[in-house]
Amino acid sequence: MERISPQDALQHLGGKKSIKVYLPTKGTGSLPFEGVAMPVAATLIKVNFLPDVLPNNIDQDGEFKLSIQVAGPTVALHGVVKQIVNDRQLILEVTDAYEHPQKREHFRIDVDLPVRYWRHVEDEDARPEILQSPSERVNLSGGGIFFVAEFNPAVGQQLGLELSVPGPPRTVVRCVGRVVRSTPRGEKHWGVALHFTDIEDEDQEEVISYCFSEQRRQLRTKVDVVGR
Numbered sequence: 001m002e003r004i005s006p007q008d009a010l011q012h013l014g015g016k017k018s019i020k021v022y023l024p025t026k027g028t029g030s031l032p033f034e035g036v037a038m039p040v041a042a043t044l045i046k047v048n049f050l051p052d053v054l055p056n057n058i059d060q061d062g063e064f065k066l067s068i069q070v071a072g073p074t075v076a077l078h079g080v081v082k083q084i085v086n087d088r089q090l091i092l093e094v095t096d097a098y099e100h101p102q103k104r105e106h107f108r109i110d111v112d113l114p115v116r117y118w119r120h121v122e123d124e125d126a127r128p129e130i131l132q133s134p135s136e137r138v139n140l141s142g143g144g145i146f147f148v149a150e151f152n153p154a155v156g157q158q159l160g161l162e163l164s165v166p167g168p169p170r171t172v173v174r175c176v177g178r179v180v181r182s183t184p185r186g187e188k189h190w191g192v193a194l195h196f197t198d199i200e201d202e203d204q205e206e207v208i209s210y211c212f213s214e215q216r217r218q219l220r221t222k223v224d225v226v227g228r
Contacts, residue, residue, distance in 0.1 A: 002098065002099050002100065003098055003099075004075075004097050004098065004099050005097065006042070006043045006077070006079075006094035006095070006096070006097050007042050007043065008097070009068075009075050009077055009094065009097035009099070010039040010042070010043070010045065010094065012068045012075050013037055013038060013039050013045070013068065016036050016037070016038045017037055017038070017068065017219065018034065018035075018036055018037075018219045019034070019035060019036070019037045019047070019066050019067075019068065020032055020033070020034050020066065020067075021033055021034075021035065021037075021047065021064055021065070021066035021092070022064060022065045022066065023054075023090075024058070024061075024062020024063055024064060024081070025055055025058055025059055025062075026058075026059045028055075030062070030063075030064075031055070033049060033053060033054065034049075034050075034053075035047040035048055035049040035050075035053075036048045037066075037092075040091070043079075043093055043094045043095075044082060044091055044092070044093055044094070045077075045091070045093075045094065046085075046089065046090075046091055046092075047089065047090050047091075047092060048088060048089050049088050049089070049090075050088070051087070051088060052087075053088075054088065054090070058081055058084060058090075059081075060080065060081045060082075061080075062080070062081075063078055063079065063080060064077075064078070064079055064080065064081060064092055065077070065078050066092075074100055075097065075098070075099050076097065076098045076099075076100070077094050077096075078094070078095060078096040078097070078098075079092055079093045079094040079095040079096065080092070080093050080095065081093075107141055107142070107208075107211055107212070107215075108140065108141040108211075109139070109140060109141070109211045109214055109215050109218075110137065110139050110140075111138060111140055111211075111214055112136045112137055112138075113136055113138050113140060113163060113164065113165070113166075114132070114133075114136055114163070114164040115132070115133040115136070115138060115145070115147045115161065115162070115163060115164075116130055116132050116133070116161070116162040117131055117133065117147070117149065117159050117160060117161050117162070118130045118131060118159065118160045119153075119158075119159065119160070120158040120159055120160040120176050128160065130162075131149070131150055131151075133147050133148050133149065133150075134148055134150060134189060135147070135148040135189075140163075140207065140210075140211060141207075141211060142196075142204050142205075142207050142208035142211065143195065143196060144177060144180075144193065144194050144195040144196055145161070145163075145193075145194050145196075146191060146192065146193045146194070147191075147192060147194070148185055148189050148190070148192070149182075149190050149191075150189060150190075151190070152182055152184075152190045153179045153182055153190075153192060154179065154182075155179050155180065155181065155182065156178060156179060157178070157179045158176055158177070158179075158197070159177055159178075159179060159194060160174070160175075160176055161173075161174070161175050161176070161177055161194065162174050163207070165206055165207060165210050166210065171206050173199070173203040173206060173207060174203075175196050175198060175199035175200075175203060176196070176197055176198035176199070177194035177195055177196045177197055177198075178194065178195050178197050179192060179193070179194055180193050180194070180195050181193035
């Protein structure tokens with residue numbers, strides 16, 4: 001982790017950006033809140049929140065913490081609550097900033113994505129049963145996926161996977177992954193966390209690119225709603 005100037009850190013905010021900030025409170029420690037932030041001076045950030053979100057016990061003597069996720073590093077900001085403008089807006093003053101590397105393939109996002117899967121076998125002539133996930137809501141990154149399955153795979157088991165990644169153009173990604181976790185979801189379904197073990201470089205880049213473009217789309221939606 002490398003220390004950087006607050007001015008350099010605030011350049012990553014650009015215009016408006018949806019963020020999560022841990023605010024100091026009296027008696028209850030630091031609590032997380034989501035808002036929309038934008039720089040207003042060399043070391044000052046204005047953050048807007050939804051109505052009825054901010055508590056009335058914000059500690060202006062305490063320290064806030066927030067991080068900004070970008071395509072390369074993660075930038076962490078620390079500082080104090082400079083001003084409580086009203087029940088929806090704060091002015092934060094950045095006193096310290098740090099930058100540390102983050103592998104893009106570890107970035108995760110919740111998306112709706114059709115998933116087909118099967119028990120992977122080494123025999124190329126075998127024809128495994130191909131199943132469709134009953135839910136298209138998945139948690140995806142360039143390194144793995146969490147999805148709903150109709151059987152309970154053992155930890156360490158290899159599963160084949162087919163993802164229909166939105167475009168344009170729409171891309172079908174086929175890969176193999178190792179089960180790292182399986183938890184019950186009702187009586188007949190399981191939530192399965194899979195780490196990709198055999199995926200083409202081009203397909204992995206396609207997944208990573210999609211995750212970041214979808215993150216930007218979701219953040220723009222939040223900014224439009226919260227920033228009004």
